[in-house]
Amino acid sequence: MRYLLATAALSFLAVLHVSAMSRVEVLGVTPDLLLAFAACWAIVRGQREAMVIVPLAGLLRDLTTSDPIGTSMLALSPIVLLAAARELRTVETEFVPALALVAAATVAYTVLRVGILAGTGQEVDWTGGLLRVALPGAVVNALFTPIVYLPVRWLSPALRPGVVGVGRTVPL
Amino acid sequence: MRVIWWLATVVSVSLISIVLSEQRALDPLDNLSLMAVSPLATGLDDLSDPVAELFEGVVDRGDLVRENQRLKEEVERLQAQLAQQEGAEQRVRELEEALGAQQSRPQDHLLVAGVIAQETSGLKRAIAIDRGTADGVDEGMVVLSGGGSLVGTVSRAFTDFAWVRLLTDPDSTVNAQVESGSGASSLTRGVAGGNLRHGLVLDMLPSDAQVKQGGLVTTSGLGGNYPQSLLIGEVSSVEERPQAPFKKATVQPAADPSSLETVLVLLSFKPARLEGP
Numbered sequence: 161m162r163y164l165l166a167t168a169a170l171s172f173l174a175v176l177h178v179s180a181m182s183r184v185e186v187l188g189v190t191p192d193l194l195l196a197f198a199a200c201w202a203i204v205r206g207q208r209e210a211m212v213i214v215p216l217a218g219l220l221r222d223l224t225t226s227d228p229i230g231t232s233m234l235a236l237s238p239i240v241l242l243a244a245a246r247e248l249r250t251v252e253t254e255f256v257p258a259l260a261l262v263a264a265a266t267v268a269y270t271v272l273r274v275g276i277l278a279g280t281g282q283e284v285d286w287t288g289g290l291l292r293v294a295l296p297g298a299v300v301n302a303l304f305t306p307i308v309y310l311p312v313r314w315l316s317p318a319l320r321p322g323v324v325g326v327g328r329t330v331p332l
Numbered sequence: 333m334r335v336i337w338w339l340a341t342v343v344s345v346s347l348i349s350i351v352l353s354e355q356r357a358l359d360p361l362d363n364l365s366l367m368a369v370s371p372l373a374t375g376l377d378d379l380s381d382p383v384a385e386l387f388e389g390v391v392d393r394g395d396l397v398r399e400n401q402r403l404k405e406e407v408e409r410l411q412a413q414l415a416q417q418e419g420a421e422q423r424v425r426e427l428e429e430a431l432g433a434q435q436s437r438p439q440d441h442l443l444v445a446g447v448i449a450q451e452t453s454g455l456k457r458a459i460a461i462d463r464g465t466a467d468g469v470d471e472g473m474v475v476l477s478g479g480g481s482l483v484g485t486v487s488r489a490f491t492d493f494a495w496v497r498l499l500t501d502p503d504s505t506v507n508a509q510v511e512s513g514s515g516a517s518s519l520t521r522g523v524a525g526g527n528l529r530h531g532l533v534l535d536m537l538p539s540d541a542q543v544k545q546g547g548l549v550t551t552s553g554l555g556g557n558y559p560q561s562l563l564i565g566e567v568s569s570v571e572e573r574p575q576a577p578f579k580k581a582t583v584q585p586a587a588d589p590s591s592l593e594t595v596l597v598l599l600s601f602k603p604a605r606l607e608g609p
Contacts, residue, residue, distance in 0.1 A: 178449035179373035180380030183590055190452035211338050223365035226451055226458045226488060226495040229358050230349030237342050241335065274455060280354055283503035284455065288528030293454035
């Protein structure tokens with residue numbers, strides 16, 4: 161059931177990204193809610209589920225863009241590796257790691273995608289890709305993360321004991 | 333260990349998919365996917381109109397935004413007419429110079445197409461249209477806006493839809509000409525290419541060319557990939573470097589890609605790449 165929900169949400173976000181979201185530009189980039197959703201899922205639900213959700217997100221992205229199929233599947237895969245940082249539990253909340261993962265995943269995604277596009281013979285702008293897409297994208301995607309983090313959090317029944325939202329509850 | 337196996341699998345599947353996709357073996361899947369989502373994409377686009385207007389002009393009211401859009405389209409249409417006229421004048425002069433040899437361009441045959449998706453990743457500038465090879469669309473064909481200015485070229489055509497590479501894509505280059513004085517006789521040739529930073533840059537202009545802000549940029553027709561005298565945009569700024577061998581100018585495209593809903597595919601013009609020996 162959770163995978164069905166995730167698939168429906170990812171499909172909606174993939175279509176939204178190439179339609180209505182194309183009009184939303186902040187710092188010259190369009191927020192990538194699909195990437196943010198996959199990253200939030202990885203943080204909230206763990207690496208195991210991310211191993212299914214992330215390639216699915218990549219496939220849906222590939223099917224709705226002009227990139228060769230497989231590009232985003234590969235470029236989004238660092239999310240699963242970076243989600244391992246969740247296990248470090250340096251902070252009690254999951255929101256801050258989610259923000260950090262979204263920002264890091266945006267940079268990794270853009271760099272890998274530029275590399276893949278260059279590998280397939282397309283003209284790419286490495287400097288522009290990093291300075292005008294990856295870095296502003298990391299900030300913008302992090303800013304828009306709450307939009308997808310809250311539903312993912314709400315859908316996740318398995319809260320860690322003693323931790324709710326962004327603070328810690330005190331056991332009586 | 334599980335992550336390593338997962339990563340190896342994902343990398344292998346992705347690379348195989350990329351290779352197959354490049355060899356066009358996955359075209360049916362591509363074709364099916366975007367056509368399946370196009371009704372939802374169009375619906376979402378329509379639903380988002382008020383939100384987008386609000387986002388685009390936090391200060392402006394929606395009716396002012398619409399009025400502004402209408403006026404922009406009108407300006408674009410008039411500029412396209414002007415460019416066409418200037419091109420026609422030049423053509424007449426060339427024909428007269430060529431001892432009256434007759435030359436004519438075939439009547440333009442345009443195919444109306446709706447925009448169903450837009451590439452928003454920032455690395456590429458492309459739109460998807462709801463016409464494909466089944467409608468006569470082929471890769472390399474020229475795409476115009478409703479106002480008649482150049483939008484881009486078909487970069488990938490599937491059975492029922494096609495991707496159009498916009499002028500502002502880093503992979504796009506067009507042989508162009510720009511007014512560099514008074515009258516159509518003083519046109520300077522250059523190359524207009526997409527740029528992530530500036531959008532569209534007109535490069536390779538002679539260093540002594542008198543290019544001014546507001547000058548109309550049109551296709552030169554060189555190379556045979558675009559018809560002559562299609563409006564590209566107007567010069568928004570000129571980069572002056574005394575030591576540089578060439579001059580550069582930033583161009584504001586006449587057609588705003590974010591507001592494109594309908595485009596025209598020029599079926600009657602066969603780019604040089606599409607024509608047989």
